[in-house]
Amino acid sequence: MQLYLPIAEWPVNMFVIFGVGAAVGFISGMFGVGGGFLLTPLLVFSGVSPAVAVASVSAQVVASSTSGALSYWRRKAIDWKMAIYLLIGGMLGSGLGVMAFAALRRVGQLDLVIGLCYVFFLGFLGIFMTWESIGVILAQRKQTEAQPPKKLRQHGWMHAMPFPVKFPRSRLVISAIPVLLLGLGIGFLGTLLGIGGGFLIVPAMIYLLKVPPSVVVGTSLVQMVATMSFATFLQAAQNHTVDIVLGLLLMIGGVIGAQFGAQIGQRLRGEQLRALLGLLILSVGIRFAYELVVTPSEPYSLDRSYTGGQP
Amino acid sequence: MSRTSPLRTLAFLAGLLAAALPARAEKLAAALSTPMVSITSNFAGTELTVFGSIAPDRGKAAPVGGYDVVIVLEGPRSGVLARRKERIFGVWINRSRRAYPDVPAFHAMASTLPLSMVVEPKEAIRLGLGVSDLRFGGHNENADAESRDFHDAVLRLQQNRGVYAEYPTSVSFLGDQLFATAIPIPAEVPVGTYEARITAYAGKRLVAQETLGLLVVKSGFSQRVADLAARWPVVYGLLSVAIALFTGWLGGVLFRRD
Numbered sequence: 162m163q164l165y166l167p168i169a170e171w172p173v174n175m176f177v178i179f180g181v182g183a184a185v186g187f188i189s190g191m192f193g194v195g196g197g198f199l200l201t202p203l204l205v206f207s208g209v210s211p212a213v214a215v216a217s218v219s220a221q222v223v224a225s226s227t228s229g230a231l232s233y234w235r236r237k238a239i240d241w242k243m244a245i246y247l248l249i250g251g252m253l254g255s256g257l258g259v260m261a262f263a264a265l266r267r268v269g270q271l272d273l274v275i276g277l278c279y280v281f282f283l284g285f286l287g288i289f290m291t292w293e294s295i296g297v298i299l300a301q302r303k304q305t306e307a308q309p310p311k312k313l314r315q316h317g318w319m320h321a322m323p324f325p326v327k328f329p330r331s332r333l334v335i336s337a338i339p340v341l342l343l344g345l346g347i348g349f350l351g352t353l354l355g356i357g358g359g360f361l362i363v364p365a366m367i368y369l370l371k372v373p374p375s376v377v378v379g380t381s382l383v384q385m386v387a388t389m390s391f392a393t394f395l396q397a398a399q400n401h402t403v404d405i406v407l408g409l410l411l412m413i414g415g416v417i418g419a420q421f422g423a424q425i426g427q428r429l430r431g432e433q434l435r436a437l438l439g440l441l442i443l444s445v446g447i448r449f450a451y452e453l454v455v456t457p458s459e460p461y462s463l464d465r466s467y468t469g470g471q472p
Numbered sequence: 473m474s475r476t477s478p479l480r481t482l483a484f485l486a487g488l489l490a491a492a493l494p495a496r497a498e499k500l501a502a503a504l505s506t507p508m509v510s511i512t513s514n515f516a517g518t519e520l521t522v523f524g525s526i527a528p529d530r531g532k533a534a535p536v537g538g539y540d541v542v543i544v545l546e547g548p549r550s551g552v553l554a555r556r557k558e559r560i561f562g563v564w565i566n567r568s569r570r571a572y573p574d575v576p577a578f579h580a581m582a583s584t585l586p587l588s589m590v591v592e593p594k595e596a597i598r599l600g601l602g603v604s605d606l607r608f609g610g611h612n613e614n615a616d617a618e619s620r621d622f623h624d625a626v627l628r629l630q631q632n633r634g635v636y637a638e639y640p641t642s643v644s645f646l647g648d649q650l651f652a653t654a655i656p657i658p659a660e661v662p663v664g665t666y667e668a669r670i671t672a673y674a675g676k677r678l679v680a681q682e683t684l685g686l687l688v689v690k691s692g693f694s695q696r697v698a699d700l701a702a703r704w705p706v707v708y709g710l711l712s713v714a715i716a717l718f719t720g721w722l723g724g725v726l727f728r729r730d
Binding site for chain 1: 511512513514515516517550551552553554555556557558559562563564565566569571577622625626628629630632659660662663690693694695697698701702705706708709710711712713715716717719720721722723724727
C-alpha cells in the first residue's frame with residue numbers, strides 16, 4: 162500500500178517501511194543497539210533523501226530506546242548517575258552535530274563524511290568485537306571455571322585524570338572527563354550519522370570505562386532516549402527534516418520487532434551476542450567501503466533543495 | 473500624392489491582415505480532466521487526461537496529412553545543484569558541480585507521432601518539447617563538453633526519478649478533430665504550479681497552441697503535517713518527540729513480559 166510522506170515528499174510502500182522497521186527493531190532488541198546504523202542507509206536506498214532519513218530515524222531511535230530503557234528500568238539494570246553524566250555530554254554533542262550536519266550538506270560532502278565515518282567506526286569496531294568475543298568463546302571451551310565477582314575498580318589512566326566520580330551502581334570510580342567526552346562524542350556522531358550510537362557506546366562503556374555488562378545496555382539506552390529526543394527536536398525545529406509519518410511507521414515496526422529480538426537476545430550468551438553484533442557491524446562497514454571505492458554507475462547526483470547563491 | 477493615398481492605405485491594411493491571420497487559421501480548444509491534482513496520504517499517482525479539438529477555420533480545408541498534436545506538461549522551475557564524483561586517492565568524492573537556477577521539476581511530453589516526425593529539431597528545442605529539448609542554466613549548442621555532460625546528467629537523473637518522461641504516439645485522434653491523451657502523474661510528482669502546453673502542427677509547422685494551468689498540491693493530512701512543520705517548527709519538534717516517547721512506552725507496556 163502506497164503512503165505519501167508529507168515532509169520527505171516521497172511515496173513509499175507502507176508495508177516495506179514497516180517491515181524494515183520491524184527487522185531492524187528485532188536486531189536492536191537482540192543486541193540493545195538502536196539500529197539506526199542499519200535503518201538510515203536502508204531508507205536512503207529506498208529513495209528518501211539522506212537529510213530526512215537521518216532526522217526521522219532519530220525519532221525512531223527515541224521510540225525503540227524508550228521501550229528498551231523501560232524494560233531495563235524495571236529490572237533495575239540502569240546506572241542513573243552515569244546516564245546523567247553521559248547525556249549532559251550527549252546533548253552538547255547533539256547540538257554540535259546538527260550544526261555540522263547542516264554545514265556538510267551545504268558543501269555537498271555529507272554523504273562522503275557519513276560513508277567514511279561508517280567505514281571507519283563500523284570497520285574497526287566490527288573487527289575488534291568479533292576478534293575479542295571469538296577469543297572469549299575459544300578460551301571458555303578450554304576452561305569453564307567461573308571468574309570471581311569483581312570489586313570496586315579503579316582503572317589506570319582513568320584514575321589519573323582529575324574529577325573522580327563514584328558510580329556505585331557500576332561499582333566504579335573514574336574521572337568525570339572520559340564519561341562526559343564519551344557522551345559528547347556519541348551525541349555528535351549519533352546526530353550527524355542518524356544513529357543512536359548504541360553500537361559505539363556499548364563497547365566503549367565495556368572496554369574503555371569498564372562498566373559491568375549487566376548495566377551497560379540499560380544505561381546506554383537511557384542516554385540514547387535523552388540525546389536522540391534532543392536531536393529529533395533540533396532537526397525538526399531547525400532543519401525541518403523530521404518526517405513524523407515515516408518515523409511513526411518505523412517506530413511501530415521497530416517496537417514490535419524489538420520485543421522478539423530482546424527475547425532471543427536474553428537466551429544468547431554475552432560473547433555470542435558480541436560476536437554476532439561484531440559480524441553485523443563489520444558487514445555494514447564493508448558495504449560502505451565498497452560503495453566509496455567502486456566506480457559508481459552514476460557519478461552524478463542532484464541536490465534538489467538548492468536555492469541559489471554560490472555553490 | 474492624394475491619388476495614391478487610398479491604394480497605399482489598402483496595401484497597408486492588407487499587410488496588417490496578413491500579419492494578423494496566418495495563411496491557415498486553425499481553431500484549437502483544449503481542456504484538462506482536472507485543474508488540480510491533490511496529493512493525499514494514500515496518493516499513488518494518477519492520470520491527467522488532456523483532450524481537445526483542432527479544426528481548420530471555417531471554409532478552409534484540413535491539411536493533407538492531417539494534424540499532429542504535442543502536449544507538454546511542465547512543473548515549476550527551481551534550483552538544482554548537480555554534482556559529479558571523481559576518484560581521489562581511490563575514493564569517489566563529489567568534486568565538480570554545476571548550479572542550475574531554472575530546472576523544471578517535472579516534464580512530460582505526449583504526442584501523436586515521434587517528435588522528429590512532427591516538428592523540426594530546432595523548433596522542438598525552442599519550445600522545449602522533448603526531454604532532450606529542455607534547456608536550462610543558459611545551456612546552448614555551443615557549450616563545452618563538460619557543460620553538456622552535466623546538462624545531460626540532470627536530464628538522465630530526472631528521468632530515472634520518474635519526473636521527466638516522454639510518451640510519443642500516446643495522443644490519439646477520435647475522428648478528424650478530437651484528440652485525447654492520458655498523461656501519467658507518478659506518485660513522486662513535485663508540488664507546484666504546472667503548465668500544460670498544447671501545440672498543433674501541420675506539415676512540421678506550428679499552426680495553433682494553447683496553454684492551460686494545473687495545480688499540484690498536498691491536501692488533507694499530508695498538507696496539515698507539512699503546514700505544521702513549516703509554520704510551527706518548535707511545536708512540531710516537541711510533538712515528534714512526544715509521539716516517539718509515547719510509542720516507545722506503549723510498545724513496552726503492550727509487550728511487557730516480565
